[in-house]
Amino acid sequence: MFEYRLLRLDLSEWKAREEVLPESIIRKYLGGRGLGAYLALKEIPPHISPFSPENKIYILTGPLTGTAAFETGRYHVVGKSPLTGILGDSNSGGQFGPWLRFSGYDGVVIEGASDEPVWVSIVDGEVEFHPAKRLWGKGVVHTEKVIRREMKTPSEHVGSILSIGPAGENLSRIAAIMNDKYRAAGRTGLAAVLGSKKFKALFVKGSRKIELADKERFRAESKKVMKKISEHSISEALGKYGTAVLVNIINAHGAFPTKNWTRGTFEKAFEISGEYLAEKYLVSNKGCWGCIIQCSRVAKVDKGPYRTPVSEGPEYESIWSMGANTLIGNLEAIIKLNYLANDLGFDTISLGNTMAVLMELYEKARKGELPKEKAEELFNLLEDIEPEWGNADAFIQLVWRTAYRHGIGDKTAEGAMRLAEYFGSPESAIHVKGLELPAYDPRGINSMALSYATSNRGGCHLRAYAVSFDVLGVPEKYDPVKIDMRKVELVKYQQDYFSVIDSLVVCKFNTFATDHNDYVPLLQSALGWDDLTGDELLTIGERIYNLERLFAVREGHGYQDTLPKRLLEEPLPDGPAKGLTAKEALEAYLPRFYELRGWENGIPKPETLKRLGLEEFEYIVR
């Protein structure tokens, strides 16, 4: 019998309480993202402020986390998002997920709110609350250092730390939960929720063994899948050049958003590419716990104004958002920005988008295209900063100001949507449901139009990574700018399959080589679920996808599936996708998508919920 051991940390009282979830819940929601969605919908009251003590943060592993399967070094975080106002969640690699399980618990729930800063350690089931006053205001690197000293665990191969930086402390809606110094559960601003609870960090360590129903079979099945993964060409490319191998590829497709999504190609793409990074700044590859791909970069900049110590990153998304999207074509500057964003605790996708909005606002203000009093206020708040396109030095200073909400930082800390709205130019923010979009222009990769618009957490490429078939040819190649209704099915399939992936919890980078059926024998042997089928797994994924949508419906917003006006109405002016918008594709795909999902206007039908065993939540759609 699989038991999911949950630890509830009541910060209001500095008390811990253990809870064991029955296997029936795990069979329905698996763990990670699915379990988080289920618990959040049950436990977080409707319509509360994300900064209310009633909000909760679920830090969850899944049944495969930390096992010897493959790429099982991740964990998932769930809570009500201060950025989108609907269910927020994010996923991160490194070492934290496995060490959390080894510490004795499969998941931790952060509840209530502390009066004073606090951090918590869990060592072999022993929970301790520590005052964190001396850590409050500190960067992530320093925080980990101090905690490791205090816990007498200097080696970074033993134990792991999750923490927030000043961005989260100061309630920036684009703050990231960080772990292992440079890894981020970045999206949807959940670090600000931890900040509102005065929760600084979580240290985990222990020697709990993960039990498996049939160890031998599990090992054999793992081996098979691992072979598939390691032999796949995309795995190889990721290992060689990291995720930034995509820079040149996506730029060549004219779908590399440039200058705040006003262009699809960047003339300096090569100079910020994974290939260039490998040639100039790479120290080594690195992988998460138990990973064979090793896509993470360890880089440094030796000299000059952008000197950066040996540290992880930058990823494709960070290079794009803080590079092409702000017209910064200097990889050294981007490496430094990435380091600062990590240390201060920002989601780099959201931060880069927000800075691009600021640069656009600044340009508009100077051209007299903002309301006069808004332009004046903007200049006033900018004080000594000139956020011109491509100005990396201004960006560096703005990272500090945003982290500490200094001057204009008080506005940029709110994220792209609120920043653009505040200054009277809402169309400048490229987001879906409040979450800033990542590095693929749906005008050039049209399945991403549907993927973005229907993502349950807002603008995101990880609910369905349509780039996979539209660009990379997995499972087979489609024309990225042709409307093809088969793509709708693929998007839906990915959404469901990826829900499973995020709940198990494993890494999505193995999905280039696997499909959902690969997980059936693994889960049978790991959990003793001998009657599990591929169809059931996909149904679990669909259940999770509906569950998340129900949270948005209950909040009364966030189920409207659309794209920013710029992408729907302004044709790309350059590159292979020149002249295209995302409107036609979205209008073609969306009705079919709703049909496949059993949704009406974005809201699950009661019979859909019944089919998925979600009767208890039917009240939300009635």
Place this chain on the structure above:
Amino acid sequence: MFEYRLLRLDLSEWKAREEVLPESIIRKYLGGRGLGAYLALKEIPPHISPFSPENKIYILTGPLTGTAAFETGRYHVVGKSPLTGILGDSNSGGQFGPWLRFSGYDGVVIEGASDEPVWVSIVDGEVEFHPAKRLWGKGVVHTEKVIRREMKTPSEHVGSILSIGPAGENLSRIAAIMNDKYRAAGRTGLAAVLGSKKFKALFVKGSRKIELADKERFRAESKKVMKKISEHSISEALGKYGTAVLVNIINAHGAFPTKNWTRGTFEKAFEISGEYLAEKYLVSNKGCWGCIIQCSRVAKVDKGPYRTPVSEGPEYESIWSMGANTLIGNLEAIIKLNYLANDLGFDTISLGNTMAVLMELYEKARKGELPKEKAEELFNLLEDIEPEWGNADAFIQLVWRTAYRHGIGDKTAEGAMRLAEYFGSPESAIHVKGLELPAYDPRGINSMALSYATSNRGGCHLRAYAVSFDVLGVPEKYDPVKIDMRKVELVKYQQDYFSVIDSLVVCKFNTFATDHNDYVPLLQSALGWDDLTGDELLTIGERIYNLERLFAVREGHGYQDTLPKRLLEEPLPDGPAKGLTAKEALEAYLPRFYELRGWENGIPKPETLKRLGLEEFEYIVR
């Protein structure tokens, strides 16, 4: 009868209490600095931590503040210093002093400590406590803006605000109390004491009239002195080029400390001079309340990485400390650094010295001249920063890190002495009694050796401005590098006279044109002290100077009058003072100084205290 109305703000209880001091106390200590020293010695218990709620901050005006005399726009702050551990005090111009008096009180005492951030308004005697949570973490410019909005007082000509920035909040020992956005009571780190009390700001406004015993005579006497001041050539130079007119002058004397006091001349002096500032970046002159000299600069940098909005500064000291002393020869960068230092709330003299120490430590670490483990820790804490000599971009980032104690900022926030000691190189910090030295090398201006060594608040040029006679020829010209025992008398005279100046409270820049006798008719007519003589005034000054010394004696340290090793032992390698140290001068002057003062080994003799009417404090020296 002159009454001094003191307002005591008990932050622990958010309560205000009024107290009227009898004229007898004012006749002994005048106000401002003298009164502060007296109250501090009576009220602050010995040996407490400067961050204890038992410490107090006295914000005091004097009997001439805000009158129509001349240069009466200043106020004085006193408290136990977290930088020196002895009595700290500092003085600032702008509009605050007069508006404090107009608000109904001559002085405010900040006592106790608040649990949560608080700011206070005083409007025509009405005192209100306001929660300051939303202002905590904010810069000075923003803080003033918000408070002015809240107090419905948009015009900067009405009312005034004193506040601290993030530096003070985060207990930086080199934090400045700011007022009128760009004016600083900078020295001795008293802003950190306000930070420890969670006191963010004080708004003052009102229409109280300052009563004068004989208005007509006062006006006539003022006019006479004003004429002297306005016709003096130094007043004129100060108006034309600001205090930075000194850059070229002091550099020409080879006493312009360069590269952390290892040289006496800076090859780029002209490019950071007042003349250059006036030519390139000056918007206008500006003066404090009621001033005829108008020495303050309003400057801006229009474009580029060092863009700075229209704002006050930089002064000579800031240009030197953040320029020549760190080898930064770019005035645009200095203007920006000055702006940031003001907004985040730093003492620029201490900040520049501290950064120069960091640059020296960094150089030593790279050359292998620091203990190995200290060098490693330094590199570690520096993270992505390379504080090379002259690296303005690194300095800009370090200002942020220091304000928020991020990484190395946790060490630089402690000031030069503690930074240098921490990294095993105490000789790198150029300070007296913990206070970083200002911009005159005593090896090239030897009276400053005595002035610095015997300054009661630590390394300071404002207790006795020997530059006046050694360089500027006021009251007559001496040879700056010749030992001349008459200078000892002049230093003592200035110390006593300046104690009066700081207690009245007026601006020291009129002392080029005045002596203590000029104040006798003014005080007679203002206060009705018809029997006041010049001798009595000087005795008051001497009393104050002894009082301050008693505080140090009571603390058991800080009365050792010496200079940093570098200035005593390392001859200047360049310029007109090449080959000289400050040792010979100090050794010649100090015994005579003690003799004149009636001190033994730096400690006032009982008979001296008796002569000065300080019998109540004799217990300290017994």
